[in-house]
Structures are given as C-alpha cells and as structure tokens.
Amino acid sequence: MVYTHSKCKVLFGILVLSIILFLAMAWPRSSDHTISWKHNQPGLIQINAHLNTSKTKKKQSYGLNPDKNRSNATANARTQQGVTKQGTSTKFKRKAVVIFSAMRTGSTFFGEFFNRNPEIYYLFEPLHGLSEMNMANTRKLLLGDLLRCDYRIAPKIYSHGCGGWINCKSNICFAARSQFLLRNSKLCSDTSNKCNEYFDPRKLAKICLQSSYTAIKIVRMNSLGEFEELMTEPNIDLKVIQLVRDPRAVVLSQLKMEHSSNLTEYAENLCTFYHENFLYTKACIMSMYNKSNHENKAYKCNDTVKHLWKGRFLRLSHEYVSEQPVDALRTVEKFVGINHNSEVETWLRKNTHQSTKVIKLNKAGMPQNFFGTSRDSKQVLTKWRKQDFAVIDGIQNVCRSAMTELGYIAINTDAQLGNLSLSTYNFEKLLILPNNFRT
Template sequence: MTPLGVLQAVLQGRPDQCRVYFLVHCRAGATAAGCTKQRAWWSTRLLLALKATGRAPERQRARERRVSILSRAALSGAERPPCRLLVAPSGSSASTRCGIPSSGIWGPKGRSRVLCSASARMARIRISSTTVAIFLVIQTGFLLFLCAQHGGFMSQSEEKPPQVHILILSSWRSGSSFVGQLFSQHPDVFYLMEPAWHVWATMYQNSAKVLHMAVRDLIRSVFKCDMSVFDAYLPWKRNVSDLFQWAVSRALCTDPVCELFHRTDITSESACKAVCGKSPFSKVEEACKSYSHIVLKEVRIFDLKVLYPLLTDPSLNLKIIHLVRDPRAVVKSREQSAKALARDNGIVLSMNGTKVEDGQYKVLQEICRSHVQIYETATLKPPSFLKDRYLMIRFEDLVRDPLVEITAMYKFSGLQLTSKLENWIYNITHGQGPSRKREAFQITPRNAVNVSQAWRTVLSFQKVKQVQEVCKGALNILGYQLVDSEKEQKDLSFDLVLPHRKSQFSWASFSEN
C-alpha cells in the first residue's frame, strides 16, 4: 500500500475532522541523523499524498491540520485523537501497540507496517437521547418481527399432515379382519387389508425379519397414497382386483373407484366383487387422496422398532392400534385355516420357501414373542415420539362391550361413530351360530362373545396346556388367566380374561420360558 492509499483509507472524505498522527520508530542502533532522515522522508511523502487527494492545496495547512510527526513518548501522553494512523518499520517494538491487522507501506528502509488505522469514531457526533430511544424501539420491533416470522415458519413445518394414518398391528386369526372392517365401513376412511401380503407372496423364500424393511417401505408409500410401490409386486397391474382382498375395502367399492355404493353406505364384499373388480388400478391412488384417514391392517410385522422410521417421519401422522387375542383362541382359529397359513408359517420360521404346518406351535411362539416385544416397547420406557400414538386392544374386551371399545378406538383415531355404523356393529356382533371353516376369512354376523370363548369347549386340555407353556409370558402380560385343569377350562362361568393392568413381566423372564 502506498502513502496515498493509506491517507485515502484513513481520511474517508472527512479530512477536516481527522488528524493523522505518524510515528516513525527507528530501529535499534540507528543514529539520530538516520532517524531524522527517515522522519523527513515519510513527512514529505505524506504531505505529497495529501496534496494529491485534492483536499490540501496548501502544504502548510496540511502540515498543521492533518499531519503530526510524533515521537514514541507523545503517544503515551494524555492526548488521544479521534482517529490516528500509526506507522512503524516492520519488526520494531512499536508493532505491539495495536491489535488491528496491519497492511504494508514501503519506506526508504524497506517494508513498514501500519499498526493502527483510523479509530471507529471518525468524528464527534452528538445524538440526542430521544433519537437513541427511537432507534432502540425500532430495533426491538424489528427483532420481534424476525422472531415471530421464525416461529411461524417453525409452526408451519411442525404442523401435522392433513391425513391421519392408522396401522392396525396384529397377527393371523386374532380378529384383525373384524377390526379392519370397523374402520373400512367408516365414510372418512380409506382402508386396505394387508397390503404387505404382496411382499411375502413375491419374496416367500426370505425370512420375516429380512422382509421387514420391504414391508415398511410399502406401508410408507401406501400411507402417502403412492401406489407405484406395487409395481415391484404387481408389474402387470391393470385393475383394482389385483390387490389382495380388495373387495373388503368400502373405499374401493365407492366413488371414485366404483359407483356401486355411496360413501356413507355399508358395503357388501360379494356385491363389490361382482361389479367393481375391473375398475382401473389408477383409481386406487385417486381414492386414497380423497380421504382424511388412511387405515392399514397388517399381520406381518413382529418388531415395533421396525416402525420407528415411520413414527418419526414428519410427513406421516401415524398411530398404532395393537390388537391381541388369547393365544388359546388363536390356536383354535388357526386350525380352521391351517393350509391357507402354511406359506406364511414357512416365512416366519425361515424355511426358504417351504410350506409348513404349525403342529409344534413354533409359529405361535414367535407370534406370542412379538406381542410381548411390541407391548413392552410401547409401554416400558417408550421413546417420546410414541406418546399418545399407541393403543392396545384385546379382542375379548372388544366383543364383550363393542361400542365402548370401538368408541375408544375411534376417539384415538380422530373419528366419530355414526348411527348407521352403530347399528351395523350391533348386527355384526349379535348374529346367530358359530363361525364355520368356509367363513374363516369373512366377516359375517355371529355371536362374537361365543366365538371368543369357543376354544374352551373345542380344544383338548392337552393342547391347552401345550399352548400355555409356549405362550406363558404373553398370557401373563396381556392379562389372560391360565387354567390348571380341564374342569376350569370347560367352566364358562370362570372368567379367564383379567382386568387389564400393566404387568411387571419383563422380556428377560419371557426368554427363559
């Protein structure tokens, strides 16, 4: 930097209000004559530079008003000018006087260093207290405005998605199809039954654990109404009927998929199959986007932690209804559909695609283990994001007092129970006759309480003891009473469904069984 550049930077257009103080600190051992010569050189150069700025027509004026040649002693005196320029040769002791980064100036003895540039107060400006107060008020208002805007952006980003996502988590033959229909028939619900069936049917040579991620990704996409996820499993998809158990979904039997029923109607699976099956598959996504609630029923998830990425996904408003049933009743129901469950059994037991029957209750043991894991994960020191997003329902409580339990599930899901649904629920749970083998996967009017207790008169006590041994931990934590004799089993007045309470049962104790 040249002397002219230094002065232009320091004066900044206010030469009459700023004095430039110039220190030439001689090197150690320099003679008095040498110091005088160096000061004279710098003084001459600075005066010439001032004149070149066009603001110093008279040399004397410039000397008197803008430039002072000071000694080191003068700098330590009482005078502190409003702005000052200190220049010292590179490496001199004067370099410690100021902390402002230096820039170089070439002098007669080599490179020198600017140690301090002009101070912040270039001129003495008088500001009234009123002006200061107004400035502070404006500044405070501006900061509050920024905070409000920031808070607004945060609240918008943290707003829940417009749709509510409900996952009914259960296992085979636990009453999950019935619970699914309680949601499917609601006019605000888009419902699909077990969409992950397509994953298992396509990749049946893998284990349930390996398929967890694929199942989760499919569930996420369906919740977001992105039905292109089925391309990997239904590359030929053309019609709605390509979906597993599509006709049990009221949403796929009404507008915009099919006009057979109105949205507020209670739909019939058989009637829907006869008319709506050839509706284009693209209508599924269109229908999904038109509902406030998306409900999926799944029996192919054995670990709640698999769903953590969905529960923490800000684009989803996910809640989980965990449906459980007395394992002894599950066994009785599974025996009615043993062949239909053989492939799923092989996947649960990692049999590389081999179909197996569950004569030794190995699959049942895995199911019981998964119910315990899911329940404990959600209730014993659960993560904060699970708060108010998990509800456990026992099938036995549901069929004993359906309106109370269904109202609780609807409230949890943000739905209202309509009078039409209430009448349908009463009829579907107060039918005549037991369930039959051909109705194993259908929802027909039955006496639900009798169905839930049928195992007590059908299963042998030997089987019951075996199931109790395999699922002792689950029976304990879910609130089901063990039977110690055939007499207790057959005595229907002896209630085996205990009042539900949090158990002190731990996973470690279950692992020992």
C-alpha cells in the same frame, strides 16, 4: 453531433442490456427431475426420473431405489398433500392408523370399525404376498407409500413380490372390503375378489386423498419396532393399534385354516411374536405411559424412540372388542381422533349378535364365513374351550410366558376348561391406553 452520437450509444447499450435481462428471466428453466408415467399394460406404470447429477443408484431389494431418485419421484404427490421439498409440513400431515396383529386374531372384524366409516380410506391386507423375512424393507417402503396415498411405486413392488400387480389387485377390493372405494369409485363395483378393471395408481391416489384418514390392517409385519421409521415421516401422522387374542384360540384357528396338526410349531411362532413385542412395548412404549419402571435388558430404547410413540399406541384385545364392541368402538374413535359415527355403531350392533347354530361349509369343509365379519361375538370367545384339555394344555405349555405377560389366565383342569363362568383373561393387563386417556 458528438454529444448526440454518445447519447445514442448509451441508449443502444441500455436497450441491449434490457433485452439480455428479459431473455434471461423469460428463458424456461430445466428441472433437475422430471416424472413421466408410461403404461406398459393397464394398471402398470414406470417412473422415469431423469437426473442431471450422478448416475450412481443405491441398490434396494427387488430393484427399487428408495433414495434421491425415488424421493423426487414422489415429491409432487407429497407437495400436493401440503409437504415442502424440505419435508416439513405446510398444511397438514396425512392422518393414518395401522392395525398390527397376527393371523386369526379377529383383525378382519376389527378392521370394519374403520372400513364402515365414510371418512376413512381402508385397505385390507395390502402387504399380502410380501411376507418373506427378506422383504421387511420392501414392506415398510410400500406401507409408507400407501399410508400417504402414494401408489406410484406399488405396482413395481407387487410385480416382484407376488406375481404381479394384476394378481395382487384383489387385495384392494378383497371381498369388497374397501367401502370407501365402493362408495367413491367403480373400481370395486362387483362383490367378488376380482375387480372389473385394472387399477390405475393415479386413480387410487386421487380416491384415497378424498378421505380424511388412511387405515390399513396388516398381519405380515413382525415387530412394532418396524414402525419407528414411519413415525419419523414428516407428512404422516401415524398411530398404531395392536390387536391381541388368546393364544389358545388363535393357534386352534390357525391349525384349522392351514389344515395342520403341528400345534407346537404354530404355538411357538405366535407366542414368540407376542413375547418379543411385549418386551418392545414394555421398554419403548409403556415407559412413556409410566406403567413400567423396570429396566428391560432385551430392548434399550433411547428417549428419541420413546417420544416417537407418545400418544400413538393403543393395545386392545379381541376379548374386549367382542364383549364390549360399542365401548371398544368409542375407545378407538377417541384414540384415532375421529368423530363418532352412528352408522358404524348400528352396523356393529347388528353384526355382533349373529346366530352360529347353522353353519354352512364350503367345498374345503370350512365355514363359508370363516373370514367374515358377522359373528355372535360372545360365543366366539368361548369356542376354543370345547377342545380337549390335553390340546389346550399343550398350547399353554408353549405360551405360558406370553399368556402371563398379556394377561391371559391358564386353565389347569378339565373342569376349569368346561366352566365358562371362569374368566380366562384380565382386561386391565390386556388394555394399554395413552396417559390421561379416558373413554
């Protein structure tokens, strides 16, 4: 009896221990962070991260918190793209390219190189409305999210930056310039600047992830240096294309667009932008391409920054794109790493030989296709040379340094201005390609 009683106690103990272990393993584990999507109105969301840790939140402009709180809010989206919680890529990096330029440089037309490619999810000016100087960090925050197809915080940024996500939604479909959305959704089914329904960030993210690449055109970032942080992102394979254009043509076009006569101000702003980015390029990018052995006192880049840019920067000129559009297309395709698309080439050939003899004006007295993508590209190149020499010389006096740095040649007389056989740019200086890059 004693033996049997002891045996029962041992069996009972084993049974109790087994039940405890089973309950411990089966009990649901609470997550440190949970995400909920709440719609206050169509197209707007809130991200609620419930933390079991410290409630202290690092402040960011416009009420955003891109710290631990925000990072976990995007953790699920990044994991779906093959990124672990530690930030290391498990499957792939999101391939992305940014067109970096100033206003009126031909970037709208150049953006069609990407917009017309069915592999690419293209966004036209998503930073519109965020151009104030004190919004630099916000612009980088939004740009990084959009490049990785993460739209969770975009509505909140837009709501503070430009009067609301609803008012800014036309940036996504602006003049029906997101062909990928047109092909793969009904969000931009009309051809106006308005969309037929409010945007749901989750829908945009899902559509974006169906593509192989993200391409974004921006004219509202000031320095190539602003891309350094994005270059270090473990889940973005980013490349940057800087598009430049003759300052004489750009300034005249900007003045016309803004109905302004302040030539000196516009020329100073543009050519300071060109000069500063030239200095950065020379110190931090061209040195990796063995094109600059001179020390640059304005920018001192360490080896880490230089290696970030290796093979990830291309500078093209509007003049090259206009004179040799198909060659420029193949250069871009090779740089980005996309297959040649015959449909894009067909569109390109068709839309670079448009007659400009009949120009229809809108109510504001501007050409109806002022922001269009169809041009007789070679005629556009020389249009600025119809201006008076005094006006052109005024721009040159302000921009002489930037023009020389980029490879643009000054006009010295009225006779030279009218001689269209006289070239005003140097292709060799304008074009910057990675080492061993051949078209």
